Amino acid sequence: MQNWQHFVDPRFVLGFRYPPTTPQGHPVEKTESQKDDVVRIHFTSKDSQELYFEITKYVDLPAQVEYQQHKERLGERPEEFVVSGLKEIRWMSQPAYEYSIKWDNRARVVILLETDDATYRILYDPYSPLNIQILSTLQWAY
Secondary structure, three states: OOOOEEEOOOOOOEEEEEOOEOOOOOEEEEEEEEEOOEEEEEEEEOOOOOOEEEEEEEEOOOHHHHHHHHHHHHHOOOOOOEEOOOEEEEEOOEEEEEEEEEEOOEEEEEEEEEOOOEEEEEEEOOOOHHHHHHHHOOEEOO
């Protein structure tokens, strides 16, 4: 993690570190999208499955509503997704929520953290050791 970059963005109260390239030498691509009060930053490894990590900020949207909307959007896609129920967990010393998504031998885990004015969604591939390492660097940025 020596040469890893810091993700710090004034729009987010969460920060973390990520590598510029994966252990197998694939460049890490960072893409951003914003629509209304939703900002999404997405990290992937070009031409490999080594890295899939994203952070999204939803302003004034409760975690339970985000979960239901995400589940509905997945139902509109051609793939068949199995979405687990939303469960309460503790994350970074506060209450949070978690659910998983599975399809075609793939999976994602979603963690939802609520603050006073926003819900943060952390979405990652649980089978990738690199994603787990990035997740371990997540911290409050304030």
